Amino acid sequence: AQTVTQSQPEMSVQEAETVTLSCTYDTSESNYYLFWYKQPPSRQMILVIRQEAYKQQNATENRFSVNFQKAAKSFSLKISDSQLGDTAMYFCAFMNPADTDKLIFGTGTRLQVFP
Amino acid sequence: ETGVTQTPRHLVMGMTNKKSLKCEQHLGHNAMYWYKQSAKKPLELMFVYNFKEQTENNSVPSRFSPECPNSSHLFLHLHTLQPEDSALYLCASSQERGGAGANVLTFGAGSRLTVL
Secondary structure, three states: OOOOOOOOEEEEEOOOOOEEOOOHHHHHOOOOOEEEEEOOOOOOOOOEEEEOOOOOOOOOOOOOOEEEOOOOOOOEEEOOOOOOHOOOOEEEEEEEHHOOEEEOOOOEEEEEOOO | OOOOOEEOEEEEEEOOOOOEEEEEOOOOOOOEEEEEEOOOOOEEEEEEEOOOEEEEEOOOOOOEEEEEEEEEEEEEEEEOHHHOOOOEEEEEEOOOOOOHHHHHHHHOOOEEEEEE
């Protein structure tokens, strides 16, 4: 069974600085999808970025980028130029295309951005 | 407007009560999902509906009863719940079954349920 591990329950960063959130996963599949979701205090889960495993190039969305290491089964999220609005819970998630109803989530990392 | 609206935002109920959670999406999606979010646990998928048909019941106790009258509305009927059922219940939708590629899940803001 696939699992997703986020080993950092809480992180903090100063505004304008860079922070990296870690995520590892376990799967025997070769093709799959990985996601980072953000859940601010408003509680709505918002997609931040996604990566398809067969693509070697790391995904980037504005200030958000990932470091996808397929062999190491690692999928970290880098937030550059952190803003106060980035304060939220961040969830890493895995999806097996052969079982596409199931997004398997990690336990989340609570990120606090300080002014 | 988030596209996926959940009501109520907060619900407190006793173990003998019957209540319902409602989810509505205005995105034209055909698949809808219920997730349970408990503190310090990963989100748990509960139910999936695709074109109004239930395609997934992830071993959820029968005290949770979903209903999907059409592709835009999803309900979760609650009865004789236990205190451990207290959690945030998130509804999501996607274009069709599966959320990968272009079919990314859009979530609502959740219903915070407390069972006394």
